[in-house]
Amino acid sequence: MLDIHTAAATPPPVIRREDYRAPDWLVPEVSLDFRLDPAATRVLARLEVTRNGDHARPLRLDGDGLxxxxxxIDGAAAADTWRMDGPALVIDLPGAAHVIETEVEIAPAGNTQLMGLYASGGLxxxxxxxxGVRRITFFPDRPDVLSRYTVRLEAGEATYPLLLSNGDRTDGGGLEDGRHWAEWRDPFPKPTYLFALVAGDLAANRDxxxxxxxxxxxLAIWVKAxxxxxxxxxxxxxKASMAWDEQTYGREYDLGEFNIVAVADFNFGAMENKGLNIFNxxxxxAxxxxxxxxxxxxxAGVVAHEYFHNWSGNRVTCRDWFQLSLKEGFTVFRDQQFSADQGSAAVGRIENVRALRASQFPxxxxxxxxxxxxxxYMxxxxxxxxxxxxxxxxVIRMLHTLLGAQAFRQGSxxxxxxxxxQAATCEQFVQAMEDASGADLAAFRLWYAQAGTPRVRAAISHEPASGQARLTLGQSVPATPGQPVKQSMPLPLRVALFGELTGRVLAPEQVVVLDGPTKEVLFEGIGERPILSINRDFSAPVVVETDRSAADxxxxxxxxxDPFxxxxxxxxxxVDTLVVAVATGTADHAPVVEAVERTLTDPALDPAFVAEAVLLPSEAFVGDQMLVVDPPAIxxxxxxxxxxxxxxxxxxxxAAYARGQADRYEYSPQAKxxxxxxxxxxGYLAAAGVADAAALAFAQFDEADNMTDRxxxxxxxxxxxxxxxxDALDMFYERYRGNGLVLDKWFTTQAVSTRDDCLDAVERLARHPDFTLANPNRLRALVGAFASNQRxxxxxxxRGYRFLADMVIAVDRLNPSTAAKLxxxxxxxxxxxxxxxGLMKAELRRVLExxxxxxxxxEQASKSLG
Incomplete structure (x- = not known):
């Protein structure tokens, strides 16, 4: 096996979008034959290759550790016509078409990167x-090489009775010495990144x-029995996702089988491999x-997301990895639409925006x-x-807002x-929207090219005598690395006006597109002081600054x-109250208390919405509003x-606590x-220090018939x-110590604690027998959660910085992709x-050394250090 690491003293090469070149060779058909064994798997590959264009360049097949x-070549040994160029296999070929066959041996059990073919829990x-395909077999491992796959899997039947790959199963049977085989055929051309196989002893929920x-x-979902x-x-x-995609986007599933497999060790949430989704x-x-x-x-959201990829990612894929948001941004929007239709649209939107502000805005x-x-990228x-x-x-949501639902559907x-x-580009997606709707989206394309979160300034003035109100808007996009100067981008802002005295709608909602540095909007017939409601439903991913008072x-x-x-x-x-408190050491809490009370005691409101509305913003979000973050003061x-x-x-x-007590568990929007x-x-009763808070909490913990309450x-x-x-922590651990997913909750609960001794506890938990660096879920549960605990x-x-850097260094030896995300x-x-x-920079330097x-x-550490 070749060394997967690169010396820190030699920066890796930078791949640039502007350097894209179409593949020299295409692979219309590929046959893979796997003789599966955790210690030594043999992979035989048969590639039908065709020259792409008029050139004399050799065939270059990517490899990593092979x-x-x-x-x-065409059935004959080719000792004099191929060579290794670093990890790649290079073959000099005459003519336009050939059949290339290779054989390699890999060791899945030793693959701690969880990329390529690896072992997890007996699978x-x-x-x-x-x-990852380049860690399995030699191949032009890029998303614009689309191939039809035939896959034969062979393994010991006692250990691996289940043999799955992409597409539909076409054949299979028993062999001598207790082995068996299965063949799968995927008739739809796909890139290498969508190839998948699973072998193991699993049971299925079939439908x-x-x-x-x-x-x-x-349909089958494969898990441990x-x-x-x-x-x-x-x-x-x-099933709900399949029906929704037919109804909402007109997209029908195209194979005879759809399999999902759940595995314990996985770098991501799930993977949309054609016909064979593999899930964390x-x-x-559940x-x-x-x-x-x-x-x-x-x-529900992730199952929908991966299923929706069947069209937005699989049938139409990415030309290159710079176009990654072509499939991911579009599919996240689609799964958000689905989730909104299945439950509370208002609460779903709140959760989407909270996640965006917690991770993407920073x-x-x-x-x-x-x-x-x-x-x-490197x-x-x-x-x-x-x-x-x-x-x-x-960005996709803004297109939907600008074009309207009907035109957006025509565009999709x-x-x-x-x-x-085909393997498409972001530009081709926008062009389809433009062609279908007749809209001019030239300026909108800036959203694909510029980084940074736009800031919008909004002020409303009123002239009682004329009944006119004037909304003045301005935008700026802050400088980001490599982009010191930005152009104004089109921002679709949903706005409405309410009367301060009557509370009635003075100007119903309209979409105002701020497409330059400034804009003014005139409202007529405004007979009382208006209060501005802006960026309703979070119609644009921006930071809005207004002169609205606490009373407004x-x-x-x-x-x-508008719920959002x-x-x-x-x-x-x-936020305004907390920022003042941090800056001055004191603040008037009364407006917040009164606002919370009105929301909490309004019987017309959905309890799920109330729960979100009365929660204080996180300490990290408060810090994001400040020039210099002061964790203890916040x-x-x-x-x-x-x-x-x-x-x-x-x-x-x-009263709210008593209202939420149920005789039995029920999974419904109201019960949730x-x-x-x-x-x-x-939580608020505990914050108030009421005498029975701990007793109430422990009783709820001990008597709960569901994990949400517990x-x-x-x-x-x-x-x-x-x-x-x-007592509760010990009881929880003893009850669930055999369940890895639930034990992750135990680690996370302690990692995000507000106690003074949280850091000490986290360092102890990192030495706990159930903590492991090898499982990404467990690593995220403790280390990732702790890094989000601002205080x-x-x-x-x-010490917190040193702890995180130690974890990064240790994990990098096993799983670089997961380490980089820390x-x-x-x-x-x-x-x-x-x-x-200074302390943070010192730890980044230590990592780089x-x-x-x-x-x-x-790449992550060097860019972070600046």
Missing amino acids: VPLVVR LCTQCEPE SFVTRSGREVD ADVGKTEHAMAAL SRYIL DPDTATDGDYDGV EDAGPLAHPIRPEA EISNFYTATIYNKGAE DLYFERHDG LAFLSANDD ARYEAMQQLM HAAREALRARIGTRLEEAWR GLRRLRTVAL QGALGVLANGRSAERE AFHDASG IPPLGRWRRFDGARA VPGLSKDVF
Whole structure:
């Protein structure tokens, strides 16, 4: 095996979008034959290759750690015509078409990167996106080489009774010596990153779906036999997704089989391989005892996302990895639409925006900022980012807003029809929208080219005598690495005006497109002072700055008819109060308390919405509003406001808590909302320091018939100092110590604790027998969660930074892709005081000095250091 690491002293080469060149050779047909064994798997590949264009360049087949055992050209040995160029196999070929055969041997059991073919919990499985096939066999491993695959799998039947690959099963049977085989054929051309196989001993939840054209599709979700009962929710979500995609986008499934496999060790959430989706088990397994309501929502959303990729990613794929948001941003938007239709659209939108602000806004404001169509990279795995996914989805949403639902659907239909079976670009997607709608989207294309979160300034003036109101808007896009000067971008802002005295709508919602540095909008017939509601439903991914007073925000939090805008007004009121408290050491809590009380006691509101609206913004989000983040001061200010809200509204919180108590578990939107509000109420009672808070929490924990109530109570206890705290943590561990997914919750609950000793606890947990660096879920559960705990991570001693850097260095030796994703919190050093910034930079330098550092971590750390 070749060394996968690159010396830190030699920066990896930079791949640039402008250097794209069409592939020299195409591979219309490929046959793969696997003789599976965890220690030594033989892979025989037969590639039908054709020269692409008029050139004399050789065939170049990517490899990573592979040694060719056999190379044949048109059936004959080819010792004199091939050579190795680094990890790649290069073959000089005359003429236009040939058949190339290679054979290699790989060791899945030793593959700790979880990229390519690897072993997990008794299974052999693959992850090939973005560049994993080159770790399995020699191939032009790029997304614009599309091939039809025939795959033969052979393995010991006792150990691997199940043999799966892409497409439909065409044949199979028994062999001598207890082995068996299966053959799979995928008739649709696909790039290498969508290749998949799974071999193992699994059981299936089976079902079927009849498409709108009358074809019956066999469905199966494959898991360990003991977990089959935890797959009903995923199966229901799959069938709902298939029906929704037919109805909403006119997209029908195209194979006779659709298989999903859940694995315990996985770098990502899931993978959309054609006909054979491979999932991180956390996004498949769910029952009331082990999964929270949030987990249930996550399962449904991810199942939908991967299924929707069948068209937005598989049938139409990416020309190159710079176009990654072409499939991911579009598909995230589609899964958000689906989730909104399945549950509370308002709460779903709040959750989408909260996630965007927690991960993508800081990314846009830091050293790793990049457009949704990047211009360059060292390691493509580093660009599976919130910008590509979440901001990419917001860009698609803006197109939907600008064009309208009907024209957007016509555009998506044209895109799928025009590019079916092709590797497309972001430009071609926008062109299809333009051609179908007749709209001019020239300026909109800037969203694909510019990084940074636009800032919008909005002010409303009123002339009572004339009845005119004037909305003045301005935009700016901050400088980002490599892009010091930005152009104005078209921002579709949903706006409305409300009367301060009457509360009625003075100007109904309209979409105002701010497409230059400034714009004015005139409203007529405004007889009273208007209050501005802007960026309703978060119609543009921007930061809005207004001159609205605390009273205006409180008014909107009680009267706005757009749920997101109502939530946003409450959040802005809270943020403004906390920023003042941090800056001055004191603040007037009364407006926030009164606004929370109005929302909490409004019987007309959905409990799920109430629970989201009354939550204080996170400490990290408050820090994002400040020039210099002061973690201890933010924590103190937030805790003081929580205590005040809890104390002043104790009776209302007790009523909300009692309202959420149910005789039995039920999975429904109403029951989910009541459970959510119940835990929020319990948190506020604990913040108020009421005498029975710990007893209430422990009783809820001990008596819960579902994980949502149990973990919610455990989180409240974990933040306190009661005797019940340790009992609950011990009981939770003993009950679930054999369940890895639930044990992840135990690690995370302690990693995000607000206690003073959180850092000590995290360092102890890293030495716990159940903590491992080899499982990405466990690593994210402890290390990733801790890095999001602003107060504990940014301890003035620098221990938090040192802990994270130690983890990065250790994990990089096993799984560079996962290690690199831990780096970004250290790269935010510019936002902190000089002492903390110096400590963070020192840890980044220490990481970069490690011999043999992977290019994944090198790129992230070097860019973060600046």
